Amino acid sequence: MALKDKLHDLKVKYTGTKMSPVFNAFHTFLYAPNETTHSGSHIRGADDLKRTMNTVIMALVPCLIFGMFNAGYQHHVATGEITTFTEGFLRPEFWNWDNLVVGLWKVLPLVIVSYAVGLAVEMFFAAKNGHEVEEGYLVTGMLVPLIVPIDIPLWMLSVAVIFGVVLGKEVFGGTGMNILNPALLIRAFLFFAYPTWMSGDKVWVHGAVERTNEIAAGSTADVISGETILGSLAQNSTAMMDSSSDVWNAFYGFIPGSVGETSTLLIILGALFLIFSKIGSWRIMLSAALGALVMGFIFNLITDAGFIAQSSKFYTLMSLEFWQHLLIGGFAFGAIYMATDPVTASQTNKGKWIYGFLIGFISILIRVFNPAYPEGVMLAILLMNVMAPTIDHYVVQGNVKKRLKRLKAKTA
Amino acid sequence: MSKDIRIKKGLDIKLQGEAEKITTDAVASNVYTIKPENFHGIIPKLIAKQGTKVTAGEPLFYNKSVAEMMFVSPVSGEVIDVVRAEKRKIVAIKIQADKEQSFHDYGKIDVSSTSAESIKAHLLSTGCWSFIKQRPYDVVANPEKSPKAIFISGYASAPLSADYDYVLQGKQAELQAAVSALGKLTEGVVHVSVGVNSDSPLSSLKGVTLHSISGPHPSGNVGTQIAKIDPVNKGETVWSVTPQDLVIIGELLLTGKFNAERIVAVGGSVVKKPRYYKTKIGAEVSTMIYDAGVEGDNNRIITGNVLTGNSVNPDEFLGYYDNTLTLIPEGDDYEFFGWNKPIFNKLSTSRALTFSWLTPKKKYDLNTNTNGEHRAFVLTGKYEEVFPLDIYPMQLLKACMYEDLDEMEALGMYEVAPEDFALTEFVCVSKQPHQGIIRKGLDLMLKEIG
Numbered sequence: 001m002a003l004k005d006k007l008h009d010l011k012v013k014y015t016g017t018k019m020s021p022v023f024n025a026f027h028t029f030l031y032a033p034n035e036t037t038h039s040g041s042h043i044r045g046a047d048d049l050k051r052t053m054n055t056v057i058m059a060l061v062p063c064l065i066f067g068m069f070n071a072g073y074q075h076h077v078a079t080g081e082i083t084t085f086t087e088g089f090l091r092p093e094f095w096n097w098d099n100l101v102v103g104l105w106k107v108l109p110l111v112i113v114s115y116a117v118g119l120a121v122e123m124f125f126a127a128k129n130g131h132e133v134e135e136g137y138l139v140t141g142m143l144v145p146l147i148v149p150i151d152i153p154l155w156m157l158s159v160a161v162i163f164g165v166v167l168g169k170e171v172f173g174g175t176g177m178n179i180l181n182p183a184l185l186i187r188a189f190l191f192f193a194y195p196t197w198m199s200g201d202k203v204w205v206h207g208a209v210e211r212t213n214e215i216a217a218g219s220t221a222d223v224i225s226g227e228t229i230l231g232s233l234a235q236n237s238t239a240m241m242d243s244s245s246d247v248w249n250a251f252y253g254f255i256p257g258s259v260g261e262t263s264t265l266l267i268i269l270g271a272l273f274l275i276f277s278k279i280g281s282w283r284i285m286l287s288a289a290l291g292a293l294v295m296g297f298i299f300n301l302i303t304d305a306g307f308i309a310q311s312s313k314f315y316t317l318m319s320l321e322f323w324q325h326l327l328i329g330g331f332a333f334g335a336i337y338m339a340t341d342p343v344t345a346s347q348t349n350k351g352k353w354i355y356g357f358l359i360g361f362i363s364i365l366i367r368v369f370n371p372a373y374p375e376g377v378m379l380a381i382l383l384m385n386v387m388a389p390t391i392d393h394y395v396v397q398g399n400v401k402k403r404l405k406r407l408k409a410k411t412a
Numbered sequence: 413m414s415k416d417i418r419i420k421k422g423l424d425i426k427l428q429g430e431a432e433k434i435t436t437d438a439v440a441s442n443v444y445t446i447k448p449e450n451f452h453g454i455i456p457k458l459i460a461k462q463g464t465k466v467t468a469g470e471p472l473f474y475n476k477s478v479a480e481m482m483f484v485s486p487v488s489g490e491v492i493d494v495v496r497a498e499k500r501k502i503v504a505i506k507i508q509a510d511k512e513q514s515f516h517d518y519g520k521i522d523v524s525s526t527s528a529e530s531i532k533a534h535l536l537s538t539g540c541w542s543f544i545k546q547r548p549y550d551v552v553a554n555p556e557k558s559p560k561a562i563f564i565s566g567y568a569s570a571p572l573s574a575d576y577d578y579v580l581q582g583k584q585a586e587l588q589a590a591v592s593a594l595g596k597l598t599e600g601v602v603h604v605s606v607g608v609n610s611d612s613p614l615s616s617l618k619g620v621t622l623h624s625i626s627g628p629h630p631s632g633n634v635g636t637q638i639a640k641i642d643p644v645n646k647g648e649t650v651w652s653v654t655p656q657d658l659v660i661i662g663e664l665l666l667t668g669k670f671n672a673e674r675i676v677a678v679g680g681s682v683v684k685k686p687r688y689y690k691t692k693i694g695a696e697v698s699t700m701i702y703d704a705g706v707e708g709d710n711n712r713i714i715t716g717n718v719l720t721g722n723s724v725n726p727d728e729f730l731g732y733y734d735n736t737l738t739l740i741p742e743g744d745d746y747e748f749f750g751w752n753k754p755i756f757n758k759l760s761t762s763r764a765l766t767f768s769w770l771t772p773k774k775k776y777d778l779n780t781n782t783n784g785e786h787r788a789f790v791l792t793g794k795y796e797e798v799f800p801l802d803i804y805p806m807q808l809l810k811a812c813m814y815e816d817l818d819e820m821e822a823l824g825m826y827e828v829a830p831e832d833f834a835l836t837e838f839v840c841v842s843k844q845p846h847q848g849i850i851r852k853g854l855d856l857m858l859k860e861i862g
Binding site for chain 2: 004007008028029030031032033034035036037039040041042043044045046047048049050051052054055132134135136173174175176177276277278279281283342343345346347348349352392396399400402403404406407410
């Protein structure tokens with residue numbers, strides 16, 4: 001155990017210096033620390049924050065791998081290299097080496113940049129403020145590459161990550177203190193700062209932006225269209241969602257979108273893992289789905305009743321089968337992985353029901369009525385992040401009132 | 413009258429090394445020590461200076477704010493040392509025990525014909541008042557306040573704690589005398605609780621309301637029972653006494669002697685022969701642990717249970733209120749990839765590659781490693797799973813941390829004691845010191861509100 005002892009000596013050497021948090025971040029990554037209890041309970045449960053975060057990352061890995069294949073698949077479909085289409089989840093034209101190579105080439109840099117920049121910022125602040133590097137960014141760093149378009153320039157991603165971590169988290173005091181979900185804040189920053197790279201029909205498939213530029217420069221190649229289903233529906237076109245195989249594709253995730261959010265199937269598997277491991281809040285996941293279904297159903301009722309003319313620009317999205325909302329536009333990804341961030345969600349169990357429900361409800365509301373920005377999930381979660389403390393306040397007040405009532409009953 | 417209380421939220425921590433139901437007389441300790449810090453919040457005024465000869469039950473010091481409240485010697489002998497810290501604060505009073513023990517005679521008391529006032533005065537002057545604790549604030553009871561009820565938990569649910577059914581055997585008369593006396597000091601009821609299938613002598617007491625308790629720890633904590641039976645409101649006070657201390661009170665009333673004897677469970681995974689020892693308050697712990705046998709030399713000795721006890725050295729002493737000694741291995745070693753590899757040998761309430769959910773009946777050999785570093789509060793909803801009180805635990809902890817007295821009061825601070833937060837501390841992913849936070853919060857309230 002020479003390594004263990006050497007690292008221990010180094011830890012002692014760095015103790016009290018600015019380097020200490022940075023060294024400890026790497027040290028504790030290799031070895032669980034030798035810290036023992038000093039006050040209170042002499043024994044402690046087996047989980048720590050690293051393990052918790054690691055569990056979320058494990059739940060995200062299938063989405064990441066799928067995202068890599070999908071990056072290549074969408075590219076090859078758009079360029080016409082894939083012409084035969086089969087059914088089912090394990091279709092050979094999807095799960096092949098060619099697709100994966102494109103994915104590795106495009107997605108891994110996003111992951112690396114996201115982690116490198118984000119952790120560098122975290123370590124800088126840890127060294128500056130003299131606290132340990134907290135694990136919050138482990139999950140954020142994995143979420144970020146999964147919720148951006150594939151061709152986003154790496155420098156934009158870096159700027160956004162710095163913005164998100166500094167203004168979204170560090171200014172509030174670091175992990176555990178932030179109000180907004182940092183990963184979504186990073187995405188929102190990109191979305192509003194560089195809208196041409198974040199929305200429209202030219203960004204979701206690798207090569208589309210490049211091709212557009214080539215055409216503008218006089219090339220005669222075909223345009224790569226990479227419209228998302230949601231984008232197409234917002235244009236009042238049901239072309240991408242009109243057959244059962246379209247719906248299955250949306251469920252399996254063989255559709256254009258941000259890197260890792262397309263496969264509802266894998267997201268549900270991730271959700272089951274998070275619920276089983278008791279890391280993710282099933283209350284939020286379930287209530288978000290319920291909220292979306294209720295809103296979607298209300299819209300369906302409205303269109304069925306004929307209150308909205310077919311020519312209305314809202315008609316197509318409003319008349320979309322209510323449950324199909326769950327499959328598109330990254331809703332599942334947002335509800336499972338982003339809404340459940342324990343720091344920015346409601347912190348009381350009752351509050352979580354309200355919080356999740358409103359996220360689902362508002363997501364669909366924004367999605368339908370704001371076709372220019374069909375990013376309902378992102379905006380709804382950010383909005384509810386802001387509202388969560390208020391929800392908690394009223395839930396906790398309920399408990400406080402109960403206590404006062406008990407006192408009154410006594411003295412009366 | 414009997415009422416059932418079922419606790420659903422909680423966690424039974426099953427540890428190796430449960431004490432076998434055999435009682436051995438511990439080797440008599442040469443020196444007995446009383447530490448004023450065991451009586452939280454009391455400022456001691458010394459009576460027995462160094463060199464004073466005392467008999468068992470004679471006062472050592474009194475409470476500065478309530479001069480009638482005596483704290484007495486558990487044995488007869490000579491005060492050989494008064495250990496002081498900064499500002500002459502008394503840390504410990506050491507008494508070298510006589511070979512032949514002699515008791516101070518306080519005289520027999522017939523409870524039924526004695527007034528509440530005289531009982532109170534008697535308990536204060538004989539040192540027995542120290543056994544009565546109050547809520548709010550979890551301190552020795554303030555004799556000026558009359559409690560709305562008195563709670564006695566005869567069900568020990570904490571890991572490896574002494575089994576009351578066993579240690580109270582044959583103490584029927586003492587228990588009855590003590591609860592009759594305490595019953596006179598309250599307008600309300602004396603609530604006594606026992607485990608569901610227990611044959612405790614407590615269940616045949618008269619003049620009390622009996623409750624039978626079931627469910628995981630902290631069902632045996634008196635705080636849990638208070639919350640379920642008659643929660644403390646603002647301005648109210650309740651008292652609690654542990655059953656073994658009732659025996660001492662009872663014996664004093666019946667015989668006039670302060671007999672500090674108690675039966676202590678010595679257990680834990682590193683104890684070779686875990687069993688019960690008959691000893692006295694303040695005895696050196698080495699008088700028991702060497703007889704019981706200990707494996708290895710890197711262990712933690714805890715006076716009390718693993719959740720709420722205090723760490724001591726072998727030449728230190730059994731805590732004033734403790735009837736359990738627990739020995740577990742220290743965990744001061746690194747663990748390779750300890751944060752992400754699957755864990756089978758530690759207890760967890762999650763299933764994040766921790767597999768204790770597969771083996772609910774397994775007994776664990778847990779050590780003192782924190783299994784992670786101190787972090788800000790991140791996860792939510794985890795404490796509520798093991799916290800049966802109708803209180804928002806994290807919100808209350810945070811209120812204590814930012815010292816908002818109004819909020820602490822509103823969120824139920826009067827109802828809690830540090831021990832109620834032992835399990836939330838155990839499961840805390842952020843490794844926050846919950847009991848310390850609550851203790852500090854209670855001290856702040858006591859100082860500011862009183």
